Amino acid sequence: MLDQYGKQTKCLVALDSIIFGFDGSKLKLLLVKRGIEESKNIWSLMGGWLQPNESLDEAAIRVLKDLTGLENIYLEQLSVFGRPDRDPIERTVSVTYFALINSTDYENFDSGSYHAEWFDLDQHPELLFDHQEMVDNAISRLRNKAAFHPVGFELLPSKFTIPQLQKLYEAIFDTEFDKRNFSRRILASGLLTKLDEKQKGFSKKGAFLYELNSQNTVKAASSNLYFVPSIDRIV
Amino acid sequence: MLDQYGKQTKCLVALDSIIFGFDGSKLKLLLVKRGIEESKNIWSLMGGWLQPNESLDEAAIRVLKDLTGLENIYLEQLSVFGRPDRDPIERTVSVTYFALINSTDYENFDSGSYHAEWFDLDQHPELLFDHQEMVDNAISRLRNKAAFHPVGFELLPSKFTIPQLQKLYEAIFDTEFDKRNFSRRILASGLLTKLDEKQKGFSKKGAFLYELNSQNTVKAASSNLYFVPSIDRIV
DNA sequence: GCAAAAGTGTTAACACTACACCCATGG
DNA sequence: CCATGGGTGTAGTGTTAACACTTTTGC
Numbered sequence: 001m002l003d004q005y006g007k008q009t010k011c012l013v014a015l016d017s018i019i020f021g022f023d024g025s026k027l028k029l030l031l032v033k034r035g036i037e038e039s040k041n042i043w044s045l046m047g048g049w050l051q052p053n054e055s056l057d058e059a060a061i062r063v064l065k066d067l068t069g070l071e072n073i074y075l076e077q078l079s080v081f082g083r084p085d086r087d088p089i090e091r092t093v094s095v096t097y098f099a100l101i102n103s104t105d106y107e108n109f110d111s112g113s114y115h116a117e118w119f120d121l122d123q124h125p126e127l128l129f130d131h132q133e134m135v136d137n138a139i140s141r142l143r144n145k146a147a148f149h150p151v152g153f154e155l156l157p158s159k160f161t162i163p164q165l166q167k168l169y170e171a172i173f174d175t176e177f178d179k180r181n182f183s184r185r186i187l188a189s190g191l192l193t194k195l196d197e198k199q200k201g202f203s204k205k206g207a208f209l210y211e212l213n214s215q216n217t218v219k220a221a222s223s224n225l226y227f228v229p230s231i232d233r234i235v
Numbered sequence: 236m237l238d239q240y241g242k243q244t245k246c247l248v249a250l251d252s253i254i255f256g257f258d259g260s261k262l263k264l265l266l267v268k269r270g271i272e273e274s275k276n277i278w279s280l281m282g283g284w285l286q287p288n289e290s291l292d293e294a295a296i297r298v299l300k301d302l303t304g305l306e307n308i309y310l311e312q313l314s315v316f317g318r319p320d321r322d323p324i325e326r327t328v329s330v331t332y333f334a335l336i337n338s339t340d341y342e343n344f345d346s347g348s349y350h351a352e353w354f355d356l357d358q359h360p361e362l363l364f365d366h367q368e369m370v371d372n373a374i375s376r377l378r379n380k381a382a383f384h385p386v387g388f389e390l391l392p393s394k395f396t397i398p399q400l401q402k403l404y405e406a407i408f409d410t411e412f413d414k415r416n417f418s419r420r421i422l423a424s425g426l427l428t429k430l431d432e433k434q435k436g437f438s439k440k441g442a443f444l445y446e447l448n449s450q451n452t453v454k455a456a457s458s459n460l461y462f463v464p465s466i467d468r469i470v
Numbered sequence: 471g472c473a474a475a476a477g478t479g480t481t482a483a484c485a486c487t488a489c490a491c492c493c494a495t496g497g
Numbered sequence: 498c499c500a501t502g503g504g505t506g507t508a509g510t511g512t513t514a515a516c517a518c519t520t521t522t523g524c
Binding site for chain 2: 004005008009010011012013049050051052053054055056077079080081082083084089090091093095
Binding site: 181185203206 | 521522
């Protein structure tokens, strides 16, 4: 029972964040090289230790900032990993977080002595400890979330085209969509505002740019099923 | 960064489980009286401490068994609570789990010196620390899960009637369904096998009993959207 | 003028909602 | 024989998936 505080063993508590990015055609993963001797050349997730006076959320935000300089990133708690032997050095319970950011906005990291780098999600180096398991878990959460919430926009620049958005969703769900159905569905959500500008330089015709509506003007859209390519891909 | 193990502060790690039950008409919550002085008369979730050689999942299973004698219960990790002041006695990070069981099968607990008791979910005593927050979190997870996975059956006896199942779903989603639409939808899922027996003693006509198909025979059904009363109730 | 990407509509199948009456039985 | 809960069908509406051609413009 929850008494006998004094007799209980304590654990190190770590935070590890899976940071997804998108470069226009592929999903990216932000990794960092770990500073300790034994695993000097192994890439790992953005991780750090929980400090005495911070909540888990605060700690995850601080760690990300310390390692990359990134601020104002929305981090969402995923799950906890706690196998006794998951960290061979000392028993550690790790709480994972995930975040989505537009990777082209953050190419250069203000990361002090750490080296952070974007990798293709489907082609990244081997990871420390159980970090690959954490990444797999995060991908499945990302798919779930993207199906029901307009979450993909955080991975794109503030102005984007429908074909760009479609490529993003195709990357998230690792599949292809019919562009007529895709654009109809996205526009029907009422989340996007069409701008007068066209994207230049990529296609010859140029595609219209859109931006996300201000929160206030989106009503029904965000409370309803948002985008499900086909339910069985996400469950 | 994840080095400097020696310098880091350690934390107590607790497990707290939200155990849902169903008595045929209402959802139930299994609570226990905590053993420590300051909060002797406060009910709390099934909780205990993580031990050195067990994983989080193992610990949650063990704690549930120690407090209630319940075994072979499928527990699923929910989330972690870690505000620095959530436990006033000492800093504790708590990992929550939830489970669904058929409460009528478990009325009497082999709980050693502990006192475990079922309460109506909508009418239970005040809870310790942030346990109410944990319960709220679990309810929303239960709704989500029930909408996409045939999860409700764990709350019923192995043979059950369609009206019983409907009552369960009505309790989970706190609403009412049209019985014609409900049964059509559930049967269309292909998850149920109709038995030759009828339930006796409750209604005069008697309702046919069904059982859950063996895993093997369910194909399309479990991979597809299973039961969504109306999407905006669950998102 | 042609290659490459953008943009746009219709149809047929299916899924969902709403709704009302008869059935079987125990008392 | 009647009260209680069990069981069933249909019509209308909305939603989804599948599908092909025209437009723009840089080269």
